[in-house]
Amino acid sequence: MQRLPGLDLLRAWAIVWVMLFHSYIVGGLGERFAWLSSYGWMGVDLFFVLSGYLIGYQLLAPLVRGEPLAWRDFYRRRAFRILPAFITVLAIYVAWPSAREAPGLQPAWQFLTFTLNLLIDYQHNPAFSHAWSLCVEEHFYLLFPWIAFWMTRRPSIGRTLAMGVAVVAFGMGVRSYVWLHDMAPARNQPGPAFGLHFVEGIYYPTWARLDGLLAGVLLAALRVGRPAWWSHWQVRRGMLFGASGGLFALAWWLFRDRLGFWPSVVGYPLLSLSLALWVMLASGLHARWKVPGANWLARISYSLYLSHKLALHAVATQLVQPWQMHGFAAFSLYAVGVLAVGAALYYAVEQPFLRWRERIDQRQSVPVAPAAMAS
Template structure:
């Protein structure tokens, strides 16, 4: 899928929003951006659900086989080199850690840290929880999509979607009530981090991809109404913000995630248009932020921590200067990882996949001389 400026802009918004959220621990002077910055992760989930969903569902909708090895190769080389590089820094350079306590390395390597974390004592690299959710999605979604599309039917998709959304709400409500007196740490461990609690954003994105793949007339109608999608999406995000005034409360925990997820998915749909202005709007710097967003996500908290430990006292009370310094440090760390590790491996991945495609393409038949025809 070619890059669209609208989707790049959303990805850039997502990473900036997340960085503001994590800067709140440093006394961020921009509370409106920081307070609801956790929604940036849900925007990443919605984008991932749509983009990965389209990669998987497009060939299946055409009756083509899913190239399993290509899919998992692409995902592995997209994620693992940069992720492993950051883990190596955590092990070899303790100063790099934003917090002293850290879960065992095997939990990061097996993408199980979001299920097993002791958040009270081991906050270092805790933001890898969302990557664990993504990895579980990469592993299981192609299998589920293949199974559901052997005999595709609208009722199957609707039933699975309703079961996932309703099941998640019921499960979060039950866990919330059972954890009522256990504090914010228990809320993070039992509601915010586990994969089965955070499927709404990925599901919303996948449903967009399913509409595009299996109901192209519906998709075309949506693309003609991108302004309406944009307005509805913003209304959904506003409703989620209203629901989530108390982020740890019952209504935020139960209803906030699906409302913000489907609101953000509508924004993704609006940004996916190749003809309308919602998909073609360009903002300077957004394309680079989008390209480097994964590296920025992996490193920004560590760079914040380095600045805070060495220069935090001098930056206290200087809101704009602090913003510039912390932002510059985050951009520097992300750029180093992106250019040194992530981008070279992405280029290597593309060469490997291209060679595979070349081998699969049959050589053109030799021309038969006219005299022999």
């Protein structure tokens, strides 16, 4: 299977950053590293951009060549990729309450129908809440093949840009309404209402979190529909690096007050644009840019994402707390535990189903674009 070292590096960084962010469930990394872990939620947005780009390219490239929409193959491949590891982790959450990082868990049917991010009671049921991003992805998988088919029937830059502007404007409108209608009245009141409105109304719902996926899809559309433009910017890597770094620094600065009005409304499209430029830059990196271990982390990143809170909780309750460990020793145990559990889930569950998927692909001669191999 062909891998792209630049995208693997971004995927590895994204999963490490997310896990650092979620270290709050075991007390965090300490004050010295709080600045790093507090921005780790951006790793999810990077995953969204990567997913939009990889899936977008996988679907748009054959459609632009005039091939029919292979929707059955697409949904089958997604099912083999997503469901086995997800159902395994969900079964652990349901069957062993003591393994959860928090006692409360939403009903299993909400996870299985991928409606968790729309229905969650975060105050009482935060366990396995990070599955919200998988719900957003699943909604994207469900709808985008048909949007891609519609986009390529009569390709039009104007129509594509109009759709992108409409999606961004809709998300900004939803987030501004939630902030002004729900969050602003609760800002100066005691209790968790302010933060809960943010999580349940702005951060989790699919309709408010499409910026990253859209940025990735538009990047794929640029590569497929305007290859000359793509090549033009690929050879101007210095300009890409400067633009992506500048926009990312601006987004970082804006999100100093993550729950504020302007970050909530305009921060996500700004962040997604900067990350899309990083993806464009990384997609052209050659094999010499490989970082040891990044390929492996990228391969097991999905299993790590699903299982890392279980691993953090297990290490905390079984080792760190009984042995009263702190500092580097505790951090090392957490790192080893998270990697061990994630790797076990990948090799025992995810990889066998991926190999099964490959055998079916070979029998059916299903072509897969190189840029989408990792998905």
